Amino acid sequence: SYELTQPPSVSVSPGQTANIACSGDGLGNKYASWYQQRPGHSPVVVIYEDTKRPSGIPERFSASNSGNTATLTISGTQAMDEADYYCQAWDSDTASYVFGTGTKVTVL
Amino acid sequence: QLQLQESGPGLMKPSETLSLTCSVSGGSISSSRYFWGWIRQPPGKGLEWIATFSSTGLTYYNPSLKSRLTISGDTSKNQYYLKLRSVTAADSAIYHCARHTIISAGPPRIDFLDSWGQGTLVTVSS
DSSP, X not given: OOOBBOOSEEEEOTTSOXXXXXXXXXXXXXXXXXXXXXXXXXXXXXXXXXXXXXXXXXXXXEEEEETTEEEEEESSOOGGGOEEEEXXXXXXXXXXXXXXXXXEEXXX | OOEEEEEOOSEEOTTOOXXXXXXXXXXXXXXXXXXXXXXXXXXXXOOEEEEEEOTXXXXXXXXXXXXXXXXXXXXXXXXXXEEEOSOOGGGOEEEEEEEEXXXXXXXXXXXXXXEEXXXXXXXXXX
């Protein structure tokens, strides 16, 4: 089955940049989405179609996808960005959606 | 504004069949622009996609759960459903329903989960 791997945790100081990697075989040939989940809340999409931000998502959220890695970047990280982040993609070989293992972002 | 609301049994025993309902308001499950899915999350753990369907009859299942799953919908009630047979403690989780917005049905498939329900906790225990 297709797998997406993320680092369990990323720590960042307020105002600095956080990069969250999502690795999967040939991920650059698929389209990745990213979801933010704050404690006690349902996930919210912050990036879709590799690089696009839904309306209402701050410009400090950006992303890229190439090769075997998709990356979510949070620039000028704020305390409110502390959450779990999940990548997600569609695997056509198995006709299934796959979530990454998730990354906890801590703003120190 | 679209709202999705899950309903389920809460507590169940091993070997029983889990039946979940997602009630949709503010949008129609018969729209061809969207698919409708189920995702679960064991407490303190990550997200796991379970199943997705479209009103046109497409269904997709997590390969590791497929033998125990059925997803379906009722456009007259604007609801959709999930059945998971022979549950065990490993099926204990918060179950979310969510809408996929389809940009391209594919290939390539381009879509994302733009609206989620608050989730319903299901605990399997003897």
